[in-house]
Amino acid sequence: xxxxxxxxxxxVVHEGDTVTLNCSYEVTNFRSxxxxxxxxxxxxxxxxxxxxxxxxxxxxxxxxxxxxxxFSILNITATQTGDSAIYLCAANTGNxxxxxxxxxxxxxx
Amino acid sequence: GAGVSQSPRYKVAKRGQDVALRCDPISGHVSLFWxxxxxxxxxxxxxxxxxxxxxxxxxLPSDRFFAERPEGSVSxxxxxxxxxxxxxxxxxxxxxxxxxxxxxxxGSGTQLSVL
Numbered sequence: 001x002x003x004x005x006x007x008x009x010x011x012v013v014h015e016g017d018t019v020t021l022n023c024s025y026e027v028t029n030f031r032s033x034x035x036x037x038x039x040x041x042x043x044x045x046x047x048x049x050x051x052x053x054x055x056x057x058x059x060x061x062x063x064x065x066x067x068x069x070x071f072s073i074l075n076i077t078a079t080q081t082g083d084s085a086i087y088l089c090a091a092n093t094g095n096x097x098x099x100x101x102x103x104x105x106x107x108x109x
Numbered sequence: 110g111a112g113v114s115q116s117p118r119y120k121v122a123k124r125g126q127d128v129a130l131r132c133d134p135i136s137g138h139v140s141l142f143w144x145x146x147x148x149x150x151x152x153x154x155x156x157x158x159x160x161x162x163x164x165x166x167x168x169l170p171s172d173r174f175f176a177e178r179p180e181g182s183v184s185x186x187x188x189x190x191x192x193x194x195x196x197x198x199x200x201x202x203x204x205x206x207x208x209x210x211x212x213x214x215x216g217s218g219t220q221l222s223v224l
Contacts, residue, residue, distance in 0.1 A: 097154070101149075
């Protein structure tokens with residue numbers, strides 16, 4: 001059965017902290033791994049990863065994929081209250097996107 | 110359109126009523142997906158269209174759920190005889206084509222509450 005597992009389920013940190021969110025996957029015909037940020041309802045795209053070991057960065061956020069060990073991490077440095085959201089990862093198998101349950105991040109001032 | 114548009118934003122239904130949820134994808138997007146997201150959970154796949162063809166409906170939880178995309182653009186998800194367990198946010202997403210290198214663009218969802 002195809003599945004995507006995220007950890008931790010929830011996280012509370014103080015502003016300025018660095019966080020690491022984990023995503024492991026077991027799917028057939030893996031194509032890419034995507035990260036989304038969900039603040040209210042509509043998930044918004046953060047990163048798409050297709051190759052192992054190549055870090056993608058956008059400001060304080062970065063992500064990397066390990067296709068041998070079947071996982072990805074999302075790092076957020078110098079967290080801000082605006083980073084509070086649910087972070088979803090999804091595995092793309094070509095015509096299916098399997099989502100994890102998400103990590104709920106709360107950043108307190 | 111500029112983004113994926115879903116309507117209504119909120120829907121309250123009495124148990125047993127039929128509901129219809131609409132999704133207007135980004136213009137020209139070939140692929141359209143419906144997801145169900147329960148509180149505290151990630152989106153669960155319901156069904157997938159490529160143009161007007163429904164290629165995968167394996168995620169539809171029962172035969173009370175039906176989706177269509179007759180002209181390959183707007184899609185409707187219909188739920189007949191709603192039950193309380195149908196209460197969730199229904200997300201629609203589209204992508205320009207299927208396959209590698211594609212990402213999903215999501216609408217703001219329809220929050221369905223069945224009383």
